[in-house]
Amino acid sequence: MRSLMKYIRPFFGYIAATLSIKFIASIVELFIPLILATIIDDIVPTGDVRAIFLWGGMMALCAVTALVGNVVANRMAAKSSGSITEHIRHDLFYKISFLSARQLDQFTIPSAVSRLTTDTYNVNQMLARMQRLGVRGPILLIGGIIITMIMDAGLTMILLLTLPIIAVLVYAVTKKGIPLYTKQQGVLDRMVRVVQENITGARVIKALSKSSYERARYDRVNNDLADVEQHAGNVMAITNPGSTLILNLGLTLVVAVGAFRLNAGLTSSGVIIAFLNYFTIILNAMLGITRIFVLCSKGEASAKRIAEVLRTPQDLTVEPADEKESEVPTPAHIVFDHVCFSYEKVKANVKDLSFSLRRGQTLGIIGATGSGKSTIINLLMRFYDVDSGCILIDGKDIRTIEPTALQKKFGVVFQNDFLFADTIEENIRYFRALSREEIADAAQAAQAQEFIDTVGMDYGVLARGNNLSGGQKQRLLIARALAAKPEILILDDASSALDYKTDAVLRRELSRRHFGTTSIIVAQRISSIKGADMILVLENGSVIGCGTHDTLMKTCAVYQEIAESQMGEGAHTDA
Numbered sequence: 001m002r003s004l005m006k007y008i009r010p011f012f013g014y015i016a017a018t019l020s021i022k023f024i025a026s027i028v029e030l031f032i033p034l035i036l037a038t039i040i041d042d043i044v045p046t047g048d049v050r051a052i053f054l055w056g057g058m059m060a061l062c063a064v065t066a067l068v069g070n071v072v073a074n075r076m077a078a079k080s081s082g083s084i085t086e087h088i089r090h091d092l093f094y095k096i097s098f099l100s101a102r103q104l105d106q107f108t109i110p111s112a113v114s115r116l117t118t119d120t121y122n123v124n125q126m127l128a129r130m131q132r133l134g135v136r137g138p139i140l141l142i143g144g145i146i147i148t149m150i151m152d153a154g155l156t157m158i159l160l161l162t163l164p165i166i167a168v169l170v171y172a173v174t175k176k177g178i179p180l181y182t183k184q185q186g187v188l189d190r191m192v193r194v195v196q197e198n199i200t201g202a203r204v205i206k207a208l209s210k211s212s213y214e215r216a217r218y219d220r221v222n223n224d225l226a227d228v229e230q231h232a233g234n235v236m237a238i239t240n241p242g243s244t245l246i247l248n249l250g251l252t253l254v255v256a257v258g259a260f261r262l263n264a265g266l267t268s269s270g271v272i273i274a275f276l277n278y279f280t281i282i283l284n285a286m287l288g289i290t291r292i293f294v295l296c297s298k299g300e301a302s303a304k305r306i307a308e309v310l311r312t313p314q315d316l317t318v319e320p321a322d323e324k325e326s327e328v329p330t331p332a333h334i335v336f337d338h339v340c341f342s343y344e345k346v347k348a349n350v351k352d353l354s355f356s357l358r359r360g361q362t363l364g365i366i367g368a369t370g371s372g373k374s375t376i377i378n379l380l381m382r383f384y385d386v387d388s389g390c391i392l393i394d395g396k397d398i399r400t401i402e403p404t405a406l407q408k409k410f411g412v413v414f415q416n417d418f419l420f421a422d423t424i425e426e427n428i429r430y431f432r433a434l435s436r437e438e439i440a441d442a443a444q445a446a447q448a449q450e451f452i453d454t455v456g457m458d459y460g461v462l463a464r465g466n467n468l469s470g471g472q473k474q475r476l477l478i479a480r481a482l483a484a485k486p487e488i489l490i491l492d493d494a495s496s497a498l499d500y501k502t503d504a505v506l507r508r509e510l511s512r513r514h515f516g517t518t519s520i521i522v523a524q525r526i527s528s529i530k531g532a533d534m535i536l537v538l539e540n541g542s543v544i545g546c547g548t549h550d551t552l553m554k555t556c557a558v559y560q561e562i563a564e565s566q567m568g569e570g571a572h573t574d575a
């Protein structure tokens with residue numbers, strides 16, 4: 001909770017006002033049974049109707065004041081806790097969006113999602129409840145005890161004996177509850193992951209007839225969640241009934257002793273009625289306080305999970321230019337200089353990679369699945385930092401370039417890239433200040449114009465482009481990458497769904513319209529990279545061949561084999 005204090009501090013004044021209103025409303029509420037006792041014992045016996053109305057009016061006024069005060073304070077509590085949570089969610093979202101890919105791999109995306117949703121909700125509930133009951137509970141509890149003590153100390157002692165037992169019970173249960181709620185959040189993360197995978201992979205699951213397997217997987221995590229929820233619920237469930245039982249036993253004792261004292265003329269019926277009211281108030285206050293403890297257990301566990309992300313130091317910092325900047329001016333646009341990298345620091349995923357590309361040149365990358373093609377893109381875009389060696393753009397180490405300036409250089413289509421539930425036009429524009437002409441131009445270059453002409457730019461694309469064919473999706477994604485006229489164009493397996501003819505026209509259009517753009521094309525098809533200025537052939541993270549298509553056909557047996565298997569004799573003709 002201390003870690004979230006910086007979010008609460010700006011609202012101290014507002015929260016103080018809320019608590020003051022709660023304080024006044026609770027004090028006023030405390031007087032209602034006392035007035036009732038006075039009416040029964042002192043006013044009614046006089047038969048003075050005017051006095052009865054006057055005291056009755058006072059009682060009603062106290063009730064209305066307490067009601068209005070409580071409603072206003074509850075609204076204020078909802079407002080401040082809502083605003084505090086909004087700020088926490090804002091910072092958490094920003095922090096998550098700035099986490100490096102490696103850090104996100106560690107937290108996992110489902111966990112990031114549940115920290116942003118369930119955990120912030122738990123913190124919200126804790127803050128709201130603490131304001132609603134944090135003052136009201138203790139005031140009603142302590143105030144009730146003081147008043148009953150003044151009215152009849154003997155009877156109050158019976159009640160007081162029960163309270164330490166309840167306090168010990170609440171403390172013990174809460175101490176056990178916090179780790180259980182942390183565990184519950186962990187299982188919830190797993191549940192989010194399974195649901196996410198099921199929804200995004202719905203078609204694959206059906207196609208592979210794995211629906212029953214997935215249902216069983218979901219049932220398992222659902223059962224785990226139910227178990228841990230039940231366990232936490234079982235532990236926490238002792239508090240309310242336990243407190244109620246202890247208090248009710250005390251209350252029964254009070255009624256019995258009260259009856260004797262009434263018969264003996266030691267107390268009045270008004271006092272007994274007021275006592276019963278106060279005991280109900282005290283009981284509710286005590287239960288309210290235990291409820292705060294339960295919510296605080298959850299909120300505290302969630303606050304810790306949120307703070308864990310917020311405290312995570314920035315992984316990919318911008319380093320001072322003079323330390324890394326190349327001292328020799330270079331005509332090269334992109335340079336990989338002896339780059340080594342491993343995701344898990346166990347086995348190298350890219351080994352001693354070096355190449356250099358001039359502005360406007362095209363690099364093709366080919367290799368077996370898992371050979372490290374996308375990893376090169378991940379490193380160039382600085383999703384991960386290299387372990388050794390360096391990557392330069394225009395002679396500058398990418399670690400010295402501001403992330404936004406670096407990202408602006410790229411137009412990129414990733415494998416299985418994302419389309420949003422919006423119009424075709426907005427999917428290409430993607431919140432950038434681009435004119436309709438620029439969008440149409442990009443669509444034309446991406447060979448998407450023909451299909452867009454048939455449906456219109458305002459056609460509503462479904463989330464993930466589910467109402468488009470694979471080829472149509474790829475064309476829109478390529479148009480999106482081209483629209484801002486990037487300095488570096490990256491197409492990671494981006495034309496695999498295009499027919500050979502469209503792929504060829506696309507490549508021709510790219511070299512014609514985007515003449516100065518340096519392109520990196522990751523492909524499985526030789527035809528997509530055949531015309532590239534340089535082709536890298538990868539195997540297990542190492543370059544086993546480098547050169548033009550013609551050179552590789554002579555020097556790299558693996559490349560030759562792939563080319564011949566895909567193109568037959570055509571592999572030997574000029575690009």
Ligand SMILES: Nc1ncnc2c1ncn2[C@@H]1O[C@H](COP(=O)(O)OP(=O)(O)OP(=O)(O)O)[C@@H](O)[C@H]1O
Nearest residue numbers: 105343344349367368369370371372373374375376
């Ligand atoms: N986030 C990650 N964490 C750990 N290992 C990873 C991660 N991403 C990729 N890898 C591993 O790194 C290796 C290279 O992966 P990469 O995605 O670069 O392959 P690729 O050549 O692009 O494959 P494909 O053609 O199938 O897309 C693989 O062994 C893969 O398992």
